[in-house]
Amino acid sequence: MAAHLPTLRQLRYLVALAEHRHFGRAAEACFATQSTLSAGLQELESLLGATLVERTKRKVLMTPLGEEVVARARDLLRGAEDLADLARAHGKPLCGRLRLGVIPTIAPFLLPRALSGLRAQYPDLRLELREDLTARLLDRLVAGELDAAVLALPYDAPEMEMAALATDPFVLACPPTHPLAEREMVSGADLAQVDLLLLEEGHCLREHALAACSLPAPRRGEGVMGTSLGTLVQMVASGMGVTLLPRLAVEAGILAGTDLVTRPLAMGGSRLLGLAWRRSSARKDEYRLLGQVLFQIDRP
Structure with a gap:
């Protein structure tokens, strides 16, 4: 009976093809040649007696059955990896x-x-x-x-x-000439009155910083946003506003090359x-x- 079951290698080939939609890239991801991957997929389709992949000159598509097999194959591959992990866990950590x-x-x-x-x-x-x-x-x-x-x-x-x-506390970063630089600590009310620069949507640090300071999220399209913490630092250094930085980044030297100063938050916000x-x-x-x-x- 086992000889008539799909192999993990065949299932891995199918999942890789579903993810990359390209035989060459899928083969590379599996550390196999393209001919080996193609042969493995043909063997899988022959074994199951069904077409899983639509092959055209321009693109690769999964058949409806192929999509369902891919979903189940992912579960089987995860289960196999968990078995290997279980054995490894009994060895050296x-x-x-x-x-x-x-x-x-x-x-x-x-x-x-x-x-x-x-x-x-x-x-x-x-x-x-x-x-x-x-x-x-x-x-x-x-x-x-x-x-x-x-x-x-x-x-x-x-x-x-x-x-x-x-725990990684947030600190305010601002130019030394900014009014908030004169404060020993900065409150949420202070931050509500200044141009606060944030990371763009999708970064969880943005939401964590706002929540830590009890500030409402800007409406879509409002304010200036950066793509990274490094970008935010340069924006603040150019006088566009102030920002909140995690202490981890400050201790790692993200402010190097600038004259920016930091001030703690009165509310003690952190992530x-x-x-x-x-x-x-x-x-x-x-x-x-x-x-x-x-x-x-x-x-x-």
């Missing part, structure tokens, strides 16, 4: 491949100082990093394309298990930094350990 996502408002400020220590403590760990926005990282976690992700919390994702690992992984994962203890090492938390 933090060894082998681990695919980690990190959001852009954390990655450049945390990773440079954390990765050297991680490599020193766990030289057998092969860490693969991907930087992206929170929603897309969580989609990749659900799809089994990532093992864990470093995020800013809270974030509504009930299918994930999350561990809060560090939580933490790690997320699938609830079904067998490597939960390893992920907690990874988070402790990344954030340099002392373990009992």
Whole structure:
């Protein structure tokens, strides 16, 4: 009976083709030749007795049955990876491949100082990093394309298990000539009276900063927004307004080369930094350990 069942390799080929819609790119993603991938897919279709892929000269399409098979194949591949993770968890901690996502408002400020220590403590760990926005990282976690992700919390994702690992306070950044630079602390009422520059929609730091200061979100089309924290700093340095920065970024030197000053917030607003992984994962203890090492938390 087993000889008549699809193989994981065949299912992986099909999922890759559904994602890339191109035989060459799908084969590259699977570390296979295009002819090997095509042959594997033909074997799968022959085994199932149905057409899963519509092949034309211009594009690749999944048949309705193909789309359903792809969805189930993703579940099977995730289950197979969980089995491998379960076996790995009984060996040495933090060894082998681990695919980690990190959001852009954390990655450049945390990773440079954390990765050297991680490599020193766990030289057998092969860490693969991907930087992206929170929603897309969580989609990749659900799809089994990532093992864990470093995020800013809270974030509504009930299918994930999350561990809060560090508090990252917000501070005001402004030119030294700005009126708020004279304050020892800045209140929410102060911020409501100035041009507050924020990250564009889609960055969770934007919502966390506004919530921390009890400020309403600007209506769509209002205000000036930046694509990154580095862009916001340059905008503030050019006199366009003030901004809120996480202390993690300030301590990592994001203000270097500017004369900007920072002031604490009277309301003590902050965000939580933490790690997320699938609830079904067998490597939960390893992920907690990874988070402790990344954030340099002392373990009992």
